Amino acid sequence: MKLKLFLFVYVLISSNLLYSQSTIKSLVESKKGMVVSTHPLASEIGRSILQKGGNAIDAAIAVNFALAVCHPSAGNIGGGGFMVFRNAKGKVFALDFREKAPLASSKDMYLDASGNVIPEKSFVGIFSVGVPGTVAGMDEMHRKFGSLPWKVLIQPAVDLARNGHLLTFREANGLNANKSDFIKENKDHSYLINPNNIDWRKDDLLIQEDLANTLERILTHKSKGFYQGKTAELIINEMRRHHGIITQKDLSSYQAVWRKPIVQSYKNLQIIGMPPPSSGGIALAQLMGMVEKYPLSTWGAASDSTVQLMIEAERRVFADRAKWLGDPDFVQVPIKSLVDSAYIQNRISSMDFVKATPSSAISAGQFAGYESPETTHYSIVDAAGNAVSITTTLNNSYGSKVFVGGAGFLLNDEMDDFSAKAGAPNLYGLVGSKANEIQPNKRMLSSMTPTIITENGQLKMVVGTPGGSTIITSVFQVVLNALEFGMNMQQAVEYPRFHQQWKPEHTRIEPNRLSLTQMERLKKKGYEFTNSASIGLVEAILVLPSGHLQGGADSRGDDTALGLD
Numbered sequence: 001m002k003l004k005l006f007l008f009v010y011v012l013i014s015s016n017l018l019y020s021q022s023t024i025k026s027l028v029e030s031k032k033g034m035v036v037s038t039h040p041l042a043s044e045i046g047r048s049i050l051q052k053g054g055n056a057i058d059a060a061i062a063v064n065f066a067l068a069v070c071h072p073s074a075g076n077i078g079g080g081g082f083m084v085f086r087n088a089k090g091k092v093f094a095l096d097f098r099e100k101a102p103l104a105s106s107k108d109m110y111l112d113a114s115g116n117v118i119p120e121k122s123f124v125g126i127f128s129v130g131v132p133g134t135v136a137g138m139d140e141m142h143r144k145f146g147s148l149p150w151k152v153l154i155q156p157a158v159d160l161a162r163n164g165h166l167l168t169f170r171e172a173n174g175l176n177a178n179k180s181d182f183i184k185e186n187k188d189h190s191y192l193i194n195p196n197n198i199d200w201r202k203d204d205l206l207i208q209e210d211l212a213n214t215l216e217r218i219l220t221h222k223s224k225g226f227y228q229g230k231t232a233e234l235i236i237n238e239m240r241r242h243h244g245i246i247t248q249k250d251l252s253s254y255q256a257v258w259r260k261p262i263v264q265s266y267k268n269l270q271i272i273g274m275p276p277p278s279s280g281g282i283a284l285a286q287l288m289g290m291v292e293k294y295p296l297s298t299w300g301a302a303s304d305s306t307v308q309l310m311i312e313a314e315r316r317v318f319a320d321r322a323k324w325l326g327d328p329d330f331v332q333v334p335i336k337s338l339v340d341s342a343y344i345q346n347r348i349s350s351m352d353f354v355k356a357t358p359s360s361a362i363s364a365g366q367f368a369g370y371e372s373p374e375t376t377h378y379s380i381v382d383a384a385g386n387a388v389s390i391t392t393t394l395n396n397s398y399g400s401k402v403f404v405g406g407a408g409f410l411l412n413d414e415m416d417d418f419s420a421k422a423g424a425p426n427l428y429g430l431v432g433s434k435a436n437e438i439q440p441n442k443r444m445l446s447s448m449t450p451t452i453i454t455e456n457g458q459l460k461m462v463v464g465t466p467g468g469s470t471i472i473t474s475v476f477q478v479v480l481n482a483l484e485f486g487m488n489m490q491q492a493v494e495y496p497r498f499h500q501q502w503k504p505e506h507t508r509i510e511p512n513r514l515s516l517t518q519m520e521r522l523k524k525k526g527y528e529f530t531n532s533a534s535i536g537l538v539e540a541i542l543v544l545p546s547g548h549l550q551g552g553a554d555s556r557g558d559d560t561a562l563g564l565d
């Protein structure tokens with residue numbers, strides 16, 4: 001019996017040690033600047049732009065277009081995203097380049113004659129595509145803040161597509177796993193399929209000629225090289241071939257929009273986040289507010305109390321998300337009420353450390369009246385202290401799986417982020433209501449949480465991640481890991497995560513987040529758990545009191561942090 005117990009404890013300890021020692025990436029530090037993205041080639045291109053004297057925005061644009069080539073599952077020109085930017089003088093900005101519902105879209109477009117959601121229609125194939133925003137967003141960022149010529153920023157991506165890049169093990173697997181969908185959704189052309197009709201392997205060379213030509217048109221004409229002329233023509237041809245609904249009018253009228261960032265205090269920190277149509281900024285503000293009064297650093301990251309508090313906060317926040325959040329150009333979002341600190345304290349006050357609050361007992365907060373899962377993230381800080389946090393997405397991995405014939409890029413399936421029917425779960429199990437129903441020209445609600453944190457007015461952290469609904473909870477947990485639990489940036493990113501989103505009831509957990517005995521204790525209190533292989537792919541930068549930058553690049557992916565020498 002004693003031996004069994006010893007072996008059990010040994011396995012537990014050694015599995016944790018294994019996790020913390022062999023799988024985590026080493027810590028990267030720099031005095032001058034840092035680029036963290038999900039692909040080593042994109043991070044290298046971003047760093048080379050900083051080395052040429054470009055600023056953080058220049059580097060971000062170059063990283064974005066590089067990811068569209070070397071990380072096709074999420075890097076994109078056929079999707080959309082959000083940017084939070086803090087310049088070296090401390091001014092903050094938020095840019096919305098989220099996709100839009102096409103003009104010919106309608107509230108019930110994913111329902112059958114009986115009013116039921118038609119499986120997959122909102123997330124596979126041409127009907128799932130929202131009007132892309134990424135290229136307009138990059139153009140607008142450059143117009144307002146770029147310092148190097150646009151061509152210098154796009155050329156590395158053109159070269160990468162034309163000369164090819166070597167596939168990583170993960171990319172090769174991702175392409176192989178999606179091959180049948182690529183064939184099914186693209187009868188007239190073939191992209192990202194091995195020309196020898198065999199599976200891709202690590203270090204195979206992937207050349208993307210049509211994409212190189214598209215990027216060259218963007219290099220020459222900026223966003224007009226995408227929304228007008230030959231690329232637009234190819235998009236419209238693709239729509240016509242498959243009876244899609246995006247028109248030239250949709251493309252010509254697309255504009256990125258500057259919005260007011262959500263800025264919320266937490267102790268002596270300021271959390272700067274993305275406002276609607278992303279839910280990320282409001283949700284993170286609420287989460288941080290709900291845990292602020294508790295002695296988290298004393299409890300530690302692994303304690304039952306910490307885990308319970310975070311699960312209960314997450315449950316409450318997602319209930320509000322489902323009811324209140326949508327595109328502020330179409331619905332009134334009660335932002336002030338949702339981030340009001342009395343409201344937030346009141347919401348968490350119903351939690352009981354003795355037993356779990358079932359999700360069925362939680363509903364969205366009520367206000368007296370209105371006030372008048374694939375994605376990718378990159379975090380960059382330049383030598384001057386400009387900081388940029390950008391999350392972009394095609395939604396699902398490889399988006400709609402539809403390529404634009406002749407243009408060589410994938411279109412998003414972002415329409416699934418709308419609520420196809422009140423209360424019906426989307427791809428991520430998220431439910432929504434009227435605030436997020438489909439309307440022509442409206443932007444679908446997002447969970448993307450590009451975030452910048454300052455401490456006493458000084459830059460402290462830049463952070464974000466892909467992961468659908470788990471984006472919000474991953475950012476929340478990484479922020480606490482670094483700023484409450486004293487982990488360095490790499491440890492904070494690597495530490496195993498969990499995710500609770502109100503509905504469903506259960507909390508998803510990664511291996512090694514809870515010990516078996518701890519999980520049994522929490523189950524007795526009413527918590528339900530399911531295993532999750534991996535949650536999020538966080539890219540983060542922490543500024544140390546010395547001013548040095550620490551990069552955090554997630555071992556869950558090919559993520560790479562590169563400092564400026």
Ligand code: GLY
Pocket residue numbers: 373374375393394395396414417445446447448468469
């Ligand atoms: N497509 C994932 C999100 O925007 O939340």
